[in-house]
Amino acid sequence: MNYSKIDALRLEKEAEDDIRVHLTSLTGTLCASDSVTNHEMAKLIGDFLPILGEGRPSIRGMVALPLHVLGSEIGHSDRYAPAASTHLLWWIAARFLDDLTDQGCFKISDGDALRRIFASFSLINHFAVEQIRQLSIHDTQKDLLLRELARGWNDGVEGQFRDLNAQLGSSTIESVMASYRGKTGAPYGMAAAMAAALGGCDLVRIAEWRDFGIQLGVLRQLANDQLDLETERFEDLKNGVSTLRIVHAVQRLSTRERDEFLSLANAARGSGEARIELTRRLRDRNTAQEYEEFISPFFEQARQSLTKFQGKLQHITALHRLADQAAEICFPISPDNKRRADEEIGHPSGASASHGAPGQHPIPDARN
Structure with a gap:
């Protein structure tokens, strides 16, 4: 592990600590008001703070993305906080709504659920907006940040609607990818684009960073799908979610095999x-290999996207590492990822190294 990588990891840890302090302060401010809405938003943020304090790589990645996008553009990351905190506020709101949709339904008499729904919408549509408006930056930059927030929220909702409307029997690879680009790609695209705007980038450059963020979000969704199977949580199977892995498996089957597989998937709920x-x-050798061959170009595309950003090497390398973390989950036995994992813990390629117990991975959950 070289010095620049150690330095990048240190920056990420410090940034996560700073954002936790910032959100804790915001929670205190909300609690001190006489607004019931503010109190409910404070509860949402407060429920998330212990997770932020655990140092989960999934959460750290949400902070690291804008940190390193900005750092690659201007050489330092002092202005990253608005993008990182908005990204986390987005997920604080979205994670509850996502959990609610996974449950399939809730009783309208469930007052706690209703309060959290209203608080989630207020958190993004009002509180996050006001946080941006209060920044001491040029009005043009504020406008860009607000546009990215609106775009990210709307595209994220679009992805969730596609997910809710999906039926396994009629889902296609294209429809699943459209859902992934929205529900997970959009907020990452928002965070990357916000950081670029804070770095003074023009609209073309902002769009390029947004595209990379969307790609990274999709990779982390693929990793989340993989972890759901490896850890045997089976949340996607219980909820009948049309994941890319399942849809890809279905589309390679004959008509008779397809009907049997879909019947099994329905029973799996x-x-x-x-x-x-x-x-x-799904873990059948041929099925798994064909799936890995199918998704491999997505990872290469994300890495190639970074070649257009001739920024500070330390930060560009750190962004590559975010993509590599997802790859290490999706391709656990790949020689390239074995080499990266060895380098991650300081061993030369081919040396004996412990990679932890089964199910122990760098990204516990892309959504939660």
């Missing part, structure tokens, strides 16, 4: 035995 059998089929 309520049957542990069906989930185990479905997972076994």
Whole structure:
């Protein structure tokens, strides 16, 4: 592990600590008001703070993206905080709504759920907006940040609607990817574009960074799909989610095999035995290999996107590492990722190294 990498990791840890302090302060301000809405928003943020304090790589990645985008553009990361805090506020609101949709339904009499729904919308549509308006930056930059916030929220909602409307039997690879680009790609695109705007980039450059952020978000969604199977949480199978891995497996089957597979997937929503059998089929050597070959270009495309940014090497390298973290989950036995994992812990390629117990990975959850 070289010095620049150690320095980048130190910057990320310090940034995460700073954002936690900032959000804690915001929570105190909200609690001190006499507004019921502010109190409910404070509860949402307060519930998230312990997670932020755990140092989860998934959360750190949300902070690291704008940190290193800005650093690559201007050589330092002093202005990253508005983009990083807005990114986390987005996820604080979205994670509850996402959990709610995963449950399938809730009773209208569930007062706590209703309060959190209203608070989630206020957090993005009012509180995050006001936080941007109060920044001591040029009005043009404020306008750019507000546009990215609106775009990210709307595109994220679009992705969730696509996810909700999806039926496994009729889902296509194209429809699943459109959902991924929205529900997970859009907020990452927002964070990257905000950081670029704070760095004084022009609209073309901002759009390029937004595109990279969307790509990174999709990679982290693919990693999340993989972890859901590896850790045997099976949340996607229980909720009947049309993940890319399942849809890809379906589309390679004959008509008879397809009907049987879809019947098994439907049964997996309520049957542990069906989930185990479905997972076994997804892990079939040929099925898994074809899936890995299909998603591999997505990772290469993200890495190639970074070549157009001739910024500070330390920060560009750190952005590559965010993509590599997702790759290490999606391609656990790849020689390239074995080499990267060895380098991550300081061992030369091919040396004996412990990679932790099964299920222990750099990105616990792309959404939570």
